[in-house]
Amino acid sequence: MYLFWSHLLWKSLGAFKVTKARIFGKVFHCRALHGDSDYSICINSDLTVSCNCVDYDGSGHIGDLKKQDFREIWSGDVAQSLRTKLLSGKLPLWLCSHCRELRFIDKRNAKSMADAYAFPTRGIMVENTVNCNLRCTSCKRHVLKKIRTNTVLSEADMHKVSSIVKNYGIEMVSFLNLGEPFLCRQVGEQLAILRNENPGIFIVSHSNGLLIDTDEKRNAAMLLDEILFSIDGADQASYVKYQRGGDFEKAYSNMKSLIDYRNKRNSKKPRIKWKYILFNWNDKNELVASAIELAKQANVDALIFTPTLGPIWGISFRYYFTRSFERIGVRTWAGREIELS
Numbered sequence: 319m320y321l322f323w324s325h326l327l328w329k330s331l332g333a334f335k336v337t338k339a340r341i342f343g344k345v346f347h348c349r350a351l352h353g354d355s356d357y358s359i360c361i362n363s364d365l366t367v368s369c370n371c372v373d374y375d376g377s378g379h380i381g382d383l384k385k386q387d388f389r390e391i392w393s394g395d396v397a398q399s400l401r402t403k404l405l406s407g408k409l410p411l412w413l414c415s416h417c418r419e420l421r422f423i424d425k426r427n428a429k430s431m432a433d434a435y436a437f438p439t440r441g442i443m444v445e446n447t448v449n450c451n452l453r454c455t456s457c458k459r460h461v462l463k464k465i466r467t468n469t470v471l472s473e474a475d476m477h478k479v480s481s482i483v484k485n486y487g488i489e490m491v492s493f494l495n496l497g498e499p500f501l502c503r504q505v506g507e508q509l510a511i512l513r514n515e516n517p518g519i520f521i522v523s524h525s526n527g528l529l530i531d532t533d534e535k536r537n538a539a540m541l542l543d544e545i546l547f548s549i550d551g552a553d554q555a556s557y558v559k560y561q562r563g564g565d566f567e568k569a570y571s572n573m574k575s576l577i578d579y580r581n582k583r584n585s586k587k588p589r590i591k592w593k594y595i596l597f598n599w600n601d602k603n604e605l606v607a608s609a610i611e612l613a614k615q616a617n618v619d620a621l622i623f624t625p626t627l628g629p630i631w632g633i634s635f636r637y638y639f640t641r642s643f644e645r646i647g648v649r650t651w652a653g654r655e656i657e658l659s
Contacts, residue, residue, distance in 0.1 A: 327630060332415030338422075339407050345428045346404040349419040351397060352434070356441030356490045358419050361479055363448045363497065364468040367391050369400060370413050371443060371495060374458040376465040377411050388482045392437060405431055416627065418651065441490030441520075444479055444512075446471050447502040448495075452526055453562040456628045462496055469497075476508045480515040491516075493523040493542070500529040506538035513541045524548055524593065526561065527569040536579045542588040546622070547573040549592055552608040556600040560632070574616040581617070589659075591620040596653070597632040606646070613658060624653040 339345060350358035351369055360368045365383040366376070373379065380400070381391030391397065403410040404420075405428040414420055423431065447470045448462060463469070471479065483491060491512060499505055512521060522544040530539055539545055549569045551557025557566040577590050592613050594600075606623070613621040623646060625637045636642045637653075647656035 327627075328412050328415045332409045332412060335415060335420075336407065336409060342422075343425045344422040345407040345425050346409065346414070347421045347423045347431060348401065348404055348414070348417070349421060350417075350438070351401050351404075351419075352431070353436030353438045353440070355419050355438065357443060357492055358417070359438050360443035360445055360495050361482070362445045362466065362495065363471050364466045365471075365475055365478070366466075369397070370411075370417055370419070372413060374462045374496065378413055383478065383482075388486065389437070401435065402432065437486055439487050439489060441492065442483075442488055443492040443495050444471075445495035445497060446476075446493060446499050446505060446508050447497040449501050450496075450498040450526075451501050451528060452498070452564050455560045455562065455632070459496075470502055470504070471508060473504070473507065473511070476511045477515075480512050483512065483516050483519060488519065490520040490522070493521055494525075498526055498529065499523050500525050500535055500538070506534060506541075509538050509541040520544075522546070526564060527572045528564060530572045530576055531568070533579075536576055539576055539588060540580065540583075540585065544587075544589045544591065545576075546591045546593040547618075548595065549573070550595040550597070551600045552594075552605040552612060556605055559599050560595070560597060570612065570616065573618065577617050589619045591622055592616075592618045593622045593624055593652075596623055596625045596634040596637050598634050598636070599632065601634040601636045601642075603642070606643075610646075610656065613656070617659075619657070619659040621647070621656045621658060622650070622652050622654070623647070 349355045358371050360371055361383065362368060366379050367381045367383060368378040369380050370378045380397040381394055400410050409415055448466050449469050450459065493499055520543045523542050524546045527547040527549060530536060547569065549557065550560050551566060554566040558564055573590065573592065594609055610621060623643060625634050627633060643654050647654045
């Protein structure tokens with residue numbers, strides 16, 4: 319039922335955007351497919367390549383590295399078809415309607431943009447595993463697992479991904495997508511391959527934090543330039559309503575322990591941030607104030623309050639329709655960020 323209403327919402331939003339484009343003489347441009355983004359283009363755990371970061375059903379697949387090289391995928395028929403449809407004023411995927419990479423451009427510029435795409439050297443995503451230890455409310459893992467032929471990147475696969483990063487001069491890797499990176503037992507080896515073969519790149523990851531509880535996992539995290547702990551609440555009650563199966567105290571303690579582990583080694587990396595997704599059950603003043611105080615006590619580098627549109631019934635109206643968050647931190651593409659270090 320959730321999938322039905324979710325798809326209906328995004329298709330309705332897509333229809334609205336297409337109508338708006340026609341009225342104002344606009345068409346669409348995808349920053350990711352034109353190589354202007356440092357995110358979104360993702361190498362999945364089975365070496366398929368997606369054009370977006372929420373490709374649960376495979377509709378965003380643009381190729382397969384088991385059959386094609388990365389440049390062939392990037393300039394191939396599937397990717398080019400998506401670009402062409404967007405530049406004709408259509409949204410080829412239901413996911414396009416709420417993708418942060420979508421832009422309106424003047425229709426008269428469409429022809430010149432058709433072949434004006436660059437290789438995504440700014441950054442890509444790498445999904446080291448599609449497995450997860452939580453059952454988040456809006457997760458579609460049951461759909462996702464039907465299309466992934468491998469749930470974990472093998473050592474050989476990781477070397478292939480690392481070679482792509484090196485050979486094409488990719489500057490940044492977001493080591494995350496639709497699984498929990500630290501659930502993978504080989505996460506340390508995977509990150510070591512990527513780091514050793516590409517010492518100059520920037521690597522960022524996200525984690526729910528529940529499994530970064532040993533020195534082995536903390537050493538793996540130390541190979542990152544930045545890590546965001548996704549902890550969506552300021553106590554167990556507000557946290558577990560979305561991150562089902564989780565333990566707030568453990569996630570928070572593990573985040574604090576990683577900060578202490580890093581600081582004892584006199585290292586500035588990784589930068590450690592707390593990412594707090596806002597819903598209508600965890601956006602109250604007292605919970606937000608508590609999260610800020612807890613972040614200070616843990617000595618995190620930054621706290622990010624991030625709004626979301628899913629699940630639909632969980633939307634934070636206080637964020638979108640009031641001025642409650644205007645004085646909290648600074649506005650970024652992710653929401654409101656408070657620098658604490």
